[in-house]
Amino acid sequence: MATPATTAAHAPGASEDTGLWSWLTTVDHKKIGILYLYTALFYLMVGGLEAALIRTQLAKPNLSVVSAETYNQLFTMHGTTMVFLVVMPLSAAFFNYLIPLQIGARDVAFPRLNAFSYWVYALGGLFITLPIFFGVAPNGGWFGYAPLSGPTYGSGFNMDFWVLGLQILGISSLAAAFNFITTIINLRAPGMTLMRMPMFTWMSFVVQFLVILAFPVITAALFFLQFDRFFGTNFYVVQAGGDPLLWQHLFWVFGHPEVYILILPAFGLVSEVLPTNSRKPLFGYNVMAYSGMMIGFLGFGVWAHHMFAVGLGPVADSIFSLSTMLIGLPTGVKIFNWIATMYGGSLRFPASMKFAIGLIAMFTIGGISGVMHSSPPSDLQQTDTYFVVAHFHYVLYGGAMMGIFSGIYHYFPKITGRLMNERLGTWHFWLNFIGLNLTFFPMHFSGMLGMPRRIYTYDAGQGWELFNLMSTGGTYLLIVAGLVFAYNFFVSRAKGAVAGSDPWGAPTLEWSIPSPPPDYNFAQIPEVTSRYPLWDLKTPDRTAGLEHSHGDAGAIAAAHAVPVHEETERRTAKELGIPMPVNTIKPFMVALGIIVMFSGLIVLHAGKFPLAMATMLGGGAFMVASLYAWLTSPLE
């Protein structure tokens, strides 16, 4: 065995097999997490390019960089890509990689289902993205409002890809959520009570419940739209008595919890980064967990604030206005708890910490403009203007993406065994911070001056020119920031300083094992006695005042649990006698069958009935056969 310095990337215990086939067949939650990470970063590039084209078109009045039709496709795909193909999967990358490590498990509850989720996402992403190369990308907005997305006004193939693509991506999210709920409830190490879970796992836990309760609603709404488009039903057909508002209600009953699905994982990540780099326990842990639950719960009761302009009447407007203001409270609690975590701490500012503090500041700006929207009279002035665009980019880019960048800098050493370059990280942070404010802050003004969303160009003389030019310049700066990040990512991955198991002096279980972790994660399942097991071990004075338990896990019949310790030895699963799930291609095949089946409907729209039936039945049969093969073969 060589020294750790030369084996960071290919250490024993980590999988030796790194060929293409090993990635297609892997069921290891860490490798699947890495697949999610790379795929989502690829789509981040795609979505970023779409944004760059949008902003180039809007840089000056009456430009014609792209046509109006192309512009519709670009803003639709920018929103759809960033929500479903970037932020959710980046969160999923962290769920996959971190949840089992943080709770002291060897894998997720259903490793093959996990692989299935990834492949449905990867193939579904292609399904919804590739049409842009043929000029038939979705063009009805990421919210797909009926009847614009219906068969009458959206008669092309464009929205077919959107409806079916979202349906496919929903399968992926739901399967993953069932998996993670089971994992968190059932695979926690002895002594890891719910109130000892790391805050990232807590926020992920809340998110999975949002997914399983919100996604079925859009599934139903999409089925209605699908039936309207393909089978001539009347769900959103006004002439038949149908009500397009049904779509808006169903979409936002999903859509508002969805924004918490996007932001809570980022909140979880910074809740790991801030205490570690303040060298102080998270302030108000219990309240942080409860406010996460509260956000999740209230998130289902605020959807109609997206619909104030519809005219729901004073009673409905008042109720949704109040519930929206109410949801600001648990969110504000989180902001203050993060600040209080830093207060009095021994602060350190690696790139991850800069991004975490950036999230607090930027999300607060987005949060405040959000509270402005909660008032219907104010919202009526702002709705459908760039002010709203400014608001949700502050929460989603300034919030979710900053949090995710923070998480990438923090966990990169765990995933790759090497540290990212801090100097480039600092450049990335400042370019990103200035770029995002330059892009999105002027949108508040162009919005207040009445610039509508989704227009492909505008006339001069309305006071919008300067603000638009600033936004476009900011976007280019964000692209430079992205390039710095990409360079740092790949160079550090190959040549970065070797990290060791715990480069940040962090408190939670994932840092007790080697970086990158061996296939089986923990050679011995740890027995946890507090929230910060590694600080108990290394800096006990930091956690002396917190609740601990001693030896109570005896009641838990755990066969091999041992007190938390740092694992440095690397041996293979076979040497340790740990049974590992075997790699299998079957989840990939089931996912492929699903995609083929859905593609049949596109063929149906093209009017080729026999071919459509053949595609659907063929894909369906392939899916069912692969599923039976999967279910009848043993896991290990």
Place this chain on the structure above:
Amino acid sequence: MTTASAGAHEAHEHTHYTTTGLDNKKIAIWAFIGSECMLFGSLISTYLVYKGKSVVGPFPHDAWTSPAGQLFKPILNIPVTSASTFVLLMSSLFMVLALAAVENKGKPGYEGWQGSSKVWLAATALAGAVFLGFQAYEFTSFVHEGLTIRTNLFGTSFFTLTGFHGTHVAVGVLWLLSLLFIDIKRGLGPRDTINVDICALYWHFVDVVWIAIFTLVYLIK
């Protein structure tokens, strides 16, 4: 969890530690059922929101004369659907007996056909299939009477709601037949309880959804 009859593979599988002591599958199926509640909640709400909003007939509970002078009777056939509902409810009873037979295989009181999991799995699947037969008959006769999924909002929301439920029953029947196939091939015993249990939970859920649909769509005017 482990029993003397468990093979080496299964015995090993069961030594996996879980926090709650429950099998992972049990937790996953409950999460799945929670999710399905939201799906059927959306479908049922849509039906109710659109109730009485159809511009043209045929209608579920009222007669309708078309502009051309053709008379359409109220389309729902409550006696026939009551019969199919009864069959589906009975299938839940059969499912309980099947699970008990698997769980207690070989124990006193579980001898003969009354204690045979094969008999009760087959009975459950058969009852599900009969329910689907009733639904096929109902759908066909509605189409003959002039109501398709395109005719009006009632047709659209009715066929979608009951069609989704029927699809769930069909998946359940396939699941039951798969279990029956394994039972015939190698025999299901106590160590398979969890696999029959999750199927049973799904089946009962689908049954409960039908009670809601039958009440809200058929019985309430």
